[in-house]
Amino acid sequence: MFGFYALAVDFDDDDLNAETLNKRIQSLLNNYPDAVPIENLPANEKNRKLKLMGIAPVGQFLNDIDIVSVPQASKIVMYVTTRKLACALS
Numbered sequence: 001m002f003g004f005y006a007l008a009v010d011f012d013d014d015d016l017n018a019e020t021l022n023k024r025i026q027s028l029l030n031n032y033p034d035a036v037p038i039e040n041l042p043a044n045e046k047n048r049k050l051k052l053m054g055i056a057p058v059g060q061f062l063n064d065i066d067i068v069s070v071p072q073a074s075k076i077v078m079y080v081t082t083r084k085l086a087c088a089l090s
Contacts, residue, residue, distance in 0.1 A: 001035060001077045004028045035073035045069070 004024040010016070029036060041049070043062040049069070050057060057065055 001028060001032055001074070002081050005074075005078070032073060035071055035077065037071065037074065038069040039066075041067055041069055 004027070007015075007021060007024055046062045046065060046067050049067055050065070
């Protein structure tokens, strides 16, 4: 799962390979279906999340705002990976 997220936030065009990214997405969908971020949130969920972040969208429709909900399984993996990296660097 870490490989997918590391590749997803790599903004270097030389490293971007559609085939590799598609393989990682399929692997994530097959092995960790409960860890896939939820993209199509209903308007009331978007509104709740925006309020939690202290953001008040003025003059925008909620349909025009893209928000992704990260499941708990992904949060745990990110936390563990971050701790491992921090321990390795210290």
